[in-house]
Amino acid sequence: MTEAFQAGGLPDKRQVAASFSRAAESYDSVAALQRSVGQQLLAQLPATISSARWLDLGCGTGYFSRALGERFPTSQGVAMDIAEGMLRHAQPLGGAQQFIAGDAERLPLREASCDLLFSSLALQWCANFQAVLSEAERVLCPGGVLAFSSLCVGTLQELRDSWQAVDGFVHVNRFRRFEDYQRLCDQTGLQLLSLQRQAEVLHYPDLRSLTHELKALGAHNLNPGRPGGLTGRARMRALLDAYEQFRQPQGLPATYQVVYGLLRKEQ
Template sequence: MPTTFKLEPEDYKRQVARRFDRAAPSYDTYAKFQQQVLQQLLQKLPHKALSRVMDLGAGTGQALASLCSHSPAAQCVAVDLSSSMLGTAREQCSYKSAEFVCADAEALPFAGGSFDLVFSSLALQWCLSPAILFAELSRMLDKDGWLMFATLTQGSMPEVTEAWQGLDDNDHIHHYMSFEKLIEAVESETGLAVVSKQLSKITMWFDSPQSAIHSLTKVGASLIAADQSAISPTKWKAFLAQYEQQRATSGVPLSYQVAFVVARKKETALGN
């Protein structure tokens, strides 16, 4: 979740949707980081059969096969803000029981208590209000329901920030919540209790600065929060030269701080 943005909420969400719509054809090719995070989050699935599962921010549906096979009798609902991402997910999904719903995570079109698992990998960082988001996700959960998510936190993509230093004063990445504030938001008057939490630094390596940036733009994860003027070719060349100076033996780095969180619905919150 970005801590600052310069657009009205409706405009911000439209930009998020448009960027992910454009990225749908290239997402699976470039989503190496996203796939790594997803695999780690899937390892935390509860060892019990589930009846109704929401994949929130499903994207191209990379999690659907694992979620549907985990509980073959479960009804899996893929939710995303991008209709193009959902279209790709629908084309690639072989499970006839899966449903696909285009919706905003902060205003979900389902009755309370509809799911026993809400699963979300690298989508919640695009939401604007932690209080609204986690209250809404709590509302979705049935008795003892599970919320499992991975999201970016403060300190992600420092290499990009460093490369831009001295070139201009604009923000070129989102400013994410700290891990501590995130956990506080999950449990603050939401009816949710954190069962496990983990903060992991994940570094991806690329053969060039251009490849590192493509890993963002080709999955729709480029900057949305700031209304910036176009970057001139001269400034862009200077940025790439600055980024190149961070090259190490393994290549050009791009690192992330990823929070993995598992929470459950408190029984006392069922009346909410």
């Protein structure tokens, strides 16, 4: 799967920005997975890292901007997101000195201006991950670290398979293959410290609970080619029946394939 294919398969960034802006007020109430993944990413930061200036890229409501501010209390923090609604929510809560609207593929920052780029569950929305890595290499200081988490193929596979049993439309967000993350990280000028994939499985009492959470996160179906209009009652019944086949004692599973990456710019 090439980046060109992904560029045609991932949603328009304006739609992503608008969707997450609308979700700013509801996001934190349903973001348990996002907080767990971000905490794991924080724990993976090299113990020796010191940061005079850090960037929380895709900061959302600023939860990890505040965590980074606590971890590096004497540093200067920049919180950046493509969704201005998220920034308006995050800024009054503090954590960073600057809150900037920006795109990970075209960072509005000077060369060699950051010691740490931290990005948790945001880069899956970028069609050109090679550009993300190039921009990280450009803005990192020598010895600086890029720490990211993202999502790859296999995420929400149960929901995807259930819809596949109902119709041929795209109802679930597409994600990059883990092998593409490996290839692109290997090709960058940054030193790859670690890259791993980890499955996180959440459970829900019913399908409505899952779809409500995705909407509250702003992460419901944003794919080009998604079906418009309302879902018919018969098709919804078929979807419910298909998803029930995945039910476990804990509830209906929703699997997230999480990618964790650490890269360093050469001294």
